[in-house]
Structure formats: C-alpha cells, structure tokens
Amino acid sequence: MIVHNSCRICGERDFHQVVDFGNQSPSNKLTDHINSPEWSYPLKLYYCKNCGLLQLLHIVPPKILFQEDYPYYTGKASKTIVKHFKDLAKLLEKEYNITTSDLVVDIGGNDGTLLSGYTKTNRTVNIEPSFDQSIYSMQVNNVMYPINDNFTPEVARRLVDLYGKAKIITATNMFAHIDDLYSFMAGIVYLLKDDGVFVIEVHHALSIIKDMEYDSIYHEHMSYYTINPLWHLAENFGMYVSKAEKIPIHGGSLRIYFKKGNEKSWGLKIALEETEAGLHDVGAYDVFCLRAEKSRIKLHDLLKTLTDQGYTISGYGCPAKANTIINSASLGEYIDYMIDTTPAKQGKYTPNSHIPIYPTQYFYDHPTDYAILFPWNYAKEILEKEKDYKGKFIHPLTGEIIS
Numbered sequence: 450m451i452v453h454n455s456c457r458i459c460g461e462r463d464f465h466q467v468v469d470f471g472n473q474s475p476s477n478k479l480t481d482h483i484n485s486p487e488w489s490y491p492l493k494l495y496y497c498k499n500c501g502l503l504q505l506l507h508i509v510p511p512k513i514l515f516q517e518d519y520p521y522y523t524g525k526a527s528k529t530i531v532k533h534f535k536d537l538a539k540l541l542e543k544e545y546n547i548t549t550s551d552l553v554v555d556i557g558g559n560d561g562t563l564l565s566g567y568t569k570t571n572r573t574v575n576i577e578p579s580f581d582q583s584i585y586s587m588q589v590n591n592v593m594y595p596i597n598d599n600f601t602p603e604v605a606r607r608l609v610d611l612y613g614k615a616k617i618i619t620a621t622n623m624f625a626h627i628d629d630l631y632s633f634m635a636g637i638v639y640l641l642k643d644d645g646v647f648v649i650e651v652h653h654a655l656s657i658i659k660d661m662e663y664d665s666i667y668h669e670h671m672s673y674y675t676i677n678p679l680w681h682l683a684e685n686f687g688m689y690v691s692k693a694e695k696i697p698i699h700g701g702s703l704r705i706y707f708k709k710g711n712e713k714s715w716g717l718k719i720a721l722e723e724t725e726a727g728l729h730d731v732g733a734y735d736v737f738c739l740r741a742e743k744s745r746i747k748l749h750d751l752l753k754t755l756t757d758q759g760y761t762i763s764g765y766g767c768p769a770k771a772n773t774i775i776n777s778a779s780l781g782e783y784i785d786y787m788i789d790t791t792p793a794k795q796g797k798y799t800p801n802s803h804i805p806i807y808p809t810q811y812f813y814d815h816p817t818d819y820a821i822l823f824p825w826n827y828a829k830e831i832l833e834k835e836k837d838y839k840g841k842f843i844h845p846l847t848g849e850i851i852s
C-alpha cells in the first residue's frame with residue numbers, strides 16, 4: 450500500500466480528515482469462498498485545505514484493484530449507463546466533427562460500451578487494465594485497438610507511434626481512479642491532437658457532500674472532485690476547461706472538457722454553487738461525517754429491528770458502493786443474500802461481510818420481505834422493472850422504505 454503525505458494535485462500537506470471507515474477490503478474484491486483469504490486497507494477521506502481536493506491518501510495498488518478478476522462490466526450494470534455512454538459518443542462525434550480518419554481513445558473503457566457508440570470512425574482504442582474486459586471490448590463491442598494496460602506516458606508514446614494522435618480522449622468514472630495524476634496528464638498532452646478534446650466524467654463532490662452519498666467512498670475512488678482542483682490541474686499542463694457540465698449519472702457527476710491552450714477556464718457557475726454549499730469550509734465536511742454516521746446507525750437499527758421481528762432482507766444489486774455501506778454499518782448479519790445482473794459477480798461473496806451473490810432469478814425464487822436498493826442511482830429503472838415485487842425496497846442512504 451502507498452501512503453501519501455501531500456495532495457496529488459497541489460502538493461500541499463495541509464489536510465483535514467473528513468471520515469474514517471476503518472480497514473476494509475476493496476469494494477470490488479469479491480471472494481470465491483466464504484473463507485477466502487482477504488486483505489483490508491484503511492479507508493479514510495481527506496480534504497486538502499489548499500486546493501480543495503477530496504482524496505484518499507492510503508492507496509491500494511492499481512494492480513490489486515483493477516487487473517485480475519475485476520467484476521464490473523459497464524454493459525451489464527444497467528440500461529441507464531449504456532444509454533448514457535451511447536449518447537455521449539454521439540454528442541462528441543457531432544460536436545467535434547469526427548470523421549473516419551479520426552482516432553478516438555477511451556481510457557479505462559472497461560468492456561467498450563462507450564466506444565461502441567461511435568459510428569463515424571472505427572479507429573477506436575480502449576486502454577483497459579482488466580484483461581477480460583479488454584478482450585470483451587474487442588470481441589463484443591468491436592473496439593479496433595484494445596490495449597490491456599494502464600495509461601502511462603509510455604503507452605501514450607506507443608499509441609502515437611502506431612496510430613497517431615487522438616482527436617477525442619475520454620476517461621469516464623476512471624479519472625477518479627488515478628493516483629499519479631501528473632504522469633497521467635503528461636500522457637494525455639502527448640496523445641491528444643492540438644485541436645483535440647479530453648473529456649472526463651467524475652462523481653461530483655458537491656453531490657457527495659450535499660446528498661450525503663458516503664457510499665461512493667471506496668478504494669477505487671482515490672479523488673472526489675470539485676471544479677477548482679481541475680482548473681489547477683489543467684493550467685499545470687497548458688490546458689484549460691473549455692466546458693464544464695453537471696450531469697445526473699451516478700447520483701450527480703461533473704463532465705469536464707479539457708483543451709490545449711491558455712484561454713480562461715469555464716465552470717464559474719459550478720464553482721459558485723460549490724462555494725455556496727460550503728465546500729471550501731472544513732465545517733461542511735464535519736457535518737457530512739456526522740450525517741453519514743447518523744445514516745449508518747439509522748440503517749443498521751432498521752435492519753436489526755426488522756430481522757428481530759422475523760422479516761427477511763436481501764440486497765438488490767451489488768455495486769461497489771454497497772460494500773462501503775455494508776462494512777461501515779456492520780450490516781452483514783442482517784442480509785440473507787445479494788443479487789446482481791453481472792455474471793462476473795454471481796456465485797461470489799461480498800468482501801469482509803461474505804454475503805452470497807446470486808443471479809436476479811434467485812430474488813424471484815426466494816423473495817424477501819425487504820430489499821435494499823444499493824444501486825439507488827438506477828432506482829427509476831429498477832422500480833419500473835420490479836413493480837410486481839410484493840416486498841418493500843429500502844433506500845440505503847436515507848433508510849426510507851419505498852413501497
């Protein structure tokens with residue numbers, strides 16, 4: 450494990466500890482057996498008082514987090530996310546006039562869902578450290594060049610030698626997975642055409658703090674972004690933020706467009722919202738920590754009461770974020786089983802709590818009185834799909850019973 454003592458964007462060492470969830474196994478480190486060996490690591494969130502970046506300082510090596518047996522497949526996660534990425538590919542193609550000769554690169558492109566949305570070019574590159582997802586992106590989503598590796602300046606150099614520079618580079622929900630941002634951005638600057646655009650999507654720290662989405666805090670997410678640190682990072686690499694948007698995916702995210710040049714960065718409206726929400730004041734993070742504690746206690750007590758009364762409880766969906774809740778609120782003993790649509794998760798057990806994970810059919814064959822809606826970010830899609838469910842869903846953050 451790597452332990453940093455300085456901010457990964459500004460380099461300062463003036464931190465405020467926001468929350469400490471104790472030692473946990475990585476959220477996507479599902480086990481094959483109930484007593485498989487496991488390794489747990491500190492899960493602590495810090496706020497940099499200089500540039501405002503929320504970040505983990507205790508870093509689990511990426512080869513442990515992402516390379517072997519990474520169980521997340523974008524295309525199996527939800528219809529919502531598949532549509533989101535197909536729409537993004539169409540939007541970028543149109544906005545940046547992509548033609549057949551343009552190279553488009555998705556870093557951490559998982560199973561190639563986003564790249565499969567491009568229709569104007571088939572010169573698509575998926576830089577994906579997880580082997581199975583990398584192969585899947587080529588075989589199923591027709592990615593032209595699957596690169597089974599992490600993105601580094603060396604990989605950038607190899608790509609330019611082989612295929613030339615990229616018109617569009619995307620890094621959606623993996624930019625938060627990057628520990629060494631400076632090496633990563635050096636690779637971006639080298640790989641990106643001078644008139645190209647680098648687009649990231651990251652969970653917005655404003656949503657996390659305001660809507661108390663403490664479950665998004667886990668080892669894969671090394672940073673949690675507001676706009677200011679991203680302006681700072683762009684400037685350090687001769688880039689600027691040409692567009693900044695708030696988007697609803699994953700409970701509230703930022704979509705940020707970086708371009709080469711020294712024009713004034715955009716996103717002032719978002720920066721003002723963040724300031725008004727108190728995100729430059731450590732007090733906001735102390736309040737967040739207390740609210741998260743209250744939420745965990747409320748959910749724990751609700752599940753204990755229900756099981757004491759003889760009711761049965763399952764977990765509907767096993768997103769990575771479920772395990773932050775289960776482990777930090779000690780819920781394992783109250784949940785009979787989890788289900789998940791992702792084949793790579795079925796037949797496995799949740800980390801630390803060792804709850805079995807079954808295919809969705811098990812939920813129909815063995816219905817429980819209550820089901821915790823861990824992928825609450827897809828509530829609309831799930832509630833529509835499960836309108837015949839006779840039991841009641843529970844929102845894991847609010848403890849609200851959704852009947």
Ligand code: DWN
Binds near residue numbers: 527622768770788794
């Ligand atoms: O940043 C990340 C996000 C984007 O994806 C990665 N670090 C890992 C992963 O996080 P996550 O697992 O929290 O993502 P999702 O997309 O919220 O995961 C949804 C999970 O719920 C999937 O495992 C599929 C499952 N699911 C289900 O079982 N039945 C989802 C739906 C909609 C369903 O009906």
